[in-house]
Amino acid sequence: MSIRATNLANRGTDSFRTDGRHGHARRTDGVVRSGGRGDAKTHASRALVKVTPKRYLRHAVIFALLAMMSVQASARVVVQGTRFVYPAKESEISIGLVNGSEHPVLMKAWIDQGDTQLAPERLKVPFLITPPLVRVEGGKEHLFRLQFIGIPAELPADRESVYWINLLEVPPKPSASKNISDAKSKASMQLAFQYRLKLFYRPDGLKGSPADAAKNLVWTATTRDGMKTSLVVKNDSAYYVSLAKITLTDGDKGVEVAPDMLQPFSTATFDVAGGKAGSKAKVSYQWIDDWGGIHSQAAQAD
Template identity: 35%
Template sequence: MKWLYSFAFFLFCQQSLADNIVINGTRFIYSGDAREITVQLSNKADRPALAQVWIDDGNAALTPEQISVPFVITPPVARLEANGGQTVRVHFQGAQLPQDRESLYWLNVLDIPPAPTDSAEDNYVQLAIRSRLKLFYRPAGLPNRTQAIGQMTWKAVPGGVRIDNPTPFYITVTEIFSEVGDESLSHDANMIAPFSQQDVSLDTPLSAGQKIRFMNINDYGSSNSSMAVVE
């Protein structure tokens, strides 16, 4: 009898590589006026690969069968030939989502490896690698996101800083530096939801009037540097 052990690894970082399957982005934006968006999967291996794709609303522990989201994936399971690719289409079903802010979902890609072909391998370990990427539903009526970073405010609080995001966009801050000496104050990534505040612990206290530099992630998954003055 052959024994098969399958493990799904949850990759919560900015990850666009699921073992042998490469994904054409680290985050995806679904504009409210779009008919659909596409996700390109590429198989970099010299053997066929199987990918299962689904979307969740934040609960990573649920299986695709347990999830109810307003999106349809076509195809939900795709075979990728050796060194080939597959286009996956994401279609929004028109559910009543907030129109004054973004909604956050997660795109999952599970790379399912084939079983060994060598019949002599009676016992083997099979690893199923799962990538989990941000999917933002962005209503068509929202303003341009390029102004959002400058609208955030930073207030010194005991042990850190309070970041206020008064915009309708999710904003991810990946690192904070002091202007003087460019000292790194925080290495933790923090995603601030629309119209919300978040306290971030810092290695060095800040004071009102102090200038800081921070890194933030744009729509394309790239990191931008911005400046702010602490209140």
């Protein structure tokens, strides 16, 4: 699951276009990405700047202006799940959320298959999520209904298919407070939060299980010219495998590798920066189950 915060100052709810990891509104001010429990990451850029008296004064003025702004930057809505599975035999599934604030929020919902450049109304997917726009009162729960409206024969029957659930939280416009001056109220800034969650369409009769798929990955580590090391993993199952962490260890030295989601019946190659693989190299990795739980696994890198 990923969450992205977007400045809504001087923007209406109908003016959003989407991008990023599905449906994230553009003009992003901050990003928090989460793929399950405990793997949320906050990304921030860092730069080394020489501070001069003139630059210091300029920064002080900017800081003072920002301090006057009322920034609503916390996500109010909690989605009850980080990923969802749609068994082919089901007529529908539900997606629950809770508005943990005291104020109502508007929630916009849609499904896509990876094309982040298209507006929600132009997407063609075999799913219907209702209602597409709903007001959730403060402290209340809401259930979205998700139905498969496509033709099963048009999707692969021997493997899973992946889609994405998008939930856009649009906070209400701030009202002037008796304790806040008009100038400060006018300078207020709103942030919308975009939730993106994986949706797996699972046909009937698939061999094995998602857990077996994650446990039976085949890993191979090779070092070319004594320098460049590649880690190859083969997923010989009908299920997607979401990896949260990968570490290649040779002796006492361990090197972390950027994780990814493995497609069914596929092979993926990862570059290992600064690592070398010998005959005793091992791989330890973490995979995410259907409920967002993280499990640890170890394997020999042949």
